[in-house]
Amino acid sequence: MGEELLKNHGLKVTSARLAVLSVLSSSPIPLTAEAIYESTKKEGLNLSTVYRTLNSFEEANIVKKEIGHNKESIFSLEREEDSHVLVCTKCHKTVKLEGCPYHEVNEAIENETGFVLEDHNTAIYGICPDCQKKK
Amino acid sequence: MGEELLKNHGLKVTSARLAVLSVLSSSPIPLTAEAIYESTKKEGLNLSTVYRTLNSFEEANIVKKEIGHNKESIFSLEREEDSHVLVCTKCHKTVKLEGCPYHEVNEAIENETGFVLEDHNTAIYGICPDCQKKK
DNA sequence: AATGCAAGTGCAAATCATTTGCAACAAGAA
DNA sequence: TTCTTGTTGCAAATGATTTGCACTTGCATT
Numbered sequence: 001m002g003e004e005l006l007k008n009h010g011l012k013v014t015s016a017r018l019a020v021l022s023v024l025s026s027s028p029i030p031l032t033a034e035a036i037y038e039s040t041k042k043e044g045l046n047l048s049t050v051y052r053t054l055n056s057f058e059e060a061n062i063v064k065k066e067i068g069h070n071k072e073s074i075f076s077l078e079r080e081e082d083s084h085v086l087v088c089t090k091c092h093k094t095v096k097l098e099g100c101p102y103h104e105v106n107e108a109i110e111n112e113t114g115f116v117l118e119d120h121n122t123a124i125y126g127i128c129p130d131c132q133k134k135k
Numbered sequence: 136m137g138e139e140l141l142k143n144h145g146l147k148v149t150s151a152r153l154a155v156l157s158v159l160s161s162s163p164i165p166l167t168a169e170a171i172y173e174s175t176k177k178e179g180l181n182l183s184t185v186y187r188t189l190n191s192f193e194e195a196n197i198v199k200k201e202i203g204h205n206k207e208s209i210f211s212l213e214r215e216e217d218s219h220v221l222v223c224t225k226c227h228k229t230v231k232l233e234g235c236p237y238h239e240v241n242e243a244i245e246n247e248t249g250f251v252l253e254d255h256n257t258a259i260y261g262i263c264p265d266c267q268k269k270k
Numbered sequence: 271a272a273t274g275c276a277a278g279t280g281c282a283a284a285t286c287a288t289t290t291g292c293a294a295c296a297a298g299a300a
Numbered sequence: 301t302t303c304t305t306g307t308t309g310c311a312a313a314t315g316a317t318t319t320g321c322a323c324t325t326g327c328a329t330t
Contacts, residue, residue, distance in 0.1 A: 011306095012296090012297055012298075012305095012306065012307075013297075013298095014296080014297075014306095014307065014308085016307080016308070017307095032287090033287080033288080034287085045308090045309095046308065046309050046310070047288090048288085048289075048290085048308080048309075048310080048311095049307080049308055049309070051287090051288060051289075052289090052307080052308080053307090053308095055289095056307095067202055067206060069253075071202060071206060071208075071286095071287085071316095071317095072286090072287065072288095073206075073287085073288085086244070086248055086250050086252075088250070089253065095248055095250070097244070097248075101240050101243070101244055102237065102240060105236050105237060105240055108236070109221070109232070109236055109259070110261075113221055113230055113232075113264075114263070114264035114267075115221050115223070115230070115261040115262065115263055115264070116261050116262045116267060117259065117260070117261040118204075118224065118259075118260040118261050118262075124244070124252065124253075125252070125253040126245075126250040126251050126252040126253050127250060127251045127253075128249070128250055129248075129249035129250070132249075132251060147276095147277065147278070147325085147326055147327075148326075148327095149277095149278065149279085149325075149326070151278075151279070152278090167316095168316085168317080169316085180279090180280095181279065181280050181281070182317090183279080183280075183281080183317085183318075183319085184278080184279055184280070186316095186317060186318075187278075187279080187318090188278090188279095190318095191278090206287095206316085207315090207316065207317095208316085208317085
């Protein structure tokens with residue numbers, strides 16, 4: 001399944017890329033390079049290969065790279081609809097949001113200032129109701 | 136002038152802290168630890184002292200720490216009004232915004248989901264009108 | 271003003287995420 | 301199959317930030 005995708009984006013089909021792609025496509029939330037590396041242990045990928053793969057994917061617009069809660073990069077497949085996820089910084093539970101909550105606001109800023117805003121993150125961090133109780 | 140501030144927050148008054156404070160208070164935009172270090176060259180501070188100072192300041196809620204455009208931490212004084220800055224990623228020109236553009240949206244998300252959102256960044260990145268023309 | 275102790279500091283070394291140089295290797299065009 | 305070029309592994313480099321340790325300083329207490 002990943003083969004098509006890779007070819008369409010002008011990338012050679014390799015087992016490393018297929019492995020990374022498969023991990024990403026089965027994850028509902030953005031992952032760190034490290035996490036992807038762990039999930040591909042069976043394929044025996046090298047961590048730097050994972051990084052290089054993710055970077056090619058990003059250039060090819062197959063994945064989106066954002067900055068995670070602790071400054072590490074996190075990667076997720078570029079999906080059609082821009083869905084956003086709330087992530088609890090305590091328990092890592094996640095909740096999907098419909099659409100992009102910041103879309104209108106950003107558009108307004110662009111119109112008022114003439115700036116073109118950088119693509120924003122799809123992961124929004126906070127503390128979930130359960131973890132608030134556990135306080 | 137910084138002495139009061141430090142004491143009020145239960146921090147010892149040291150020359151390092153006063154120096155960092157003075158650099159921060161005369162900057163309209165958030166700075167990296169490196170930049171602060173450079174600006175305090177005359178005082179001969181050690182870079183790790185700058186980091187430690189900034190971290191104490193953050194714990195004491197004197198400064199706000201955010202993630203800059205290239206993943207480095209950037210620090211700014213915690214000012215009363217939450218003013219936001221647009222920063223051009225090409226020329227680094229900055230534009231102040233009035234108030235917090237994301238306030239209502241975030242509140243809505245909190246109400247809908249029960250999450251308490253993490254404090255968000257005051258630096259918003261994009262490309263300014265001039266740099267767009269220079270394309 | 272002298273003293274004592276906890277907190278602050280400099281320095282060098284450690285750490286963490288990420289990148290890079292280089293040699294070996296595999297994908298896909300010819 | 302062969303050739304060219306992109307891809308990978310490995311180990312070492314990098315850059316931002318942190319930390320261990322010995323020394324110094326702020327400041328509360330004599």
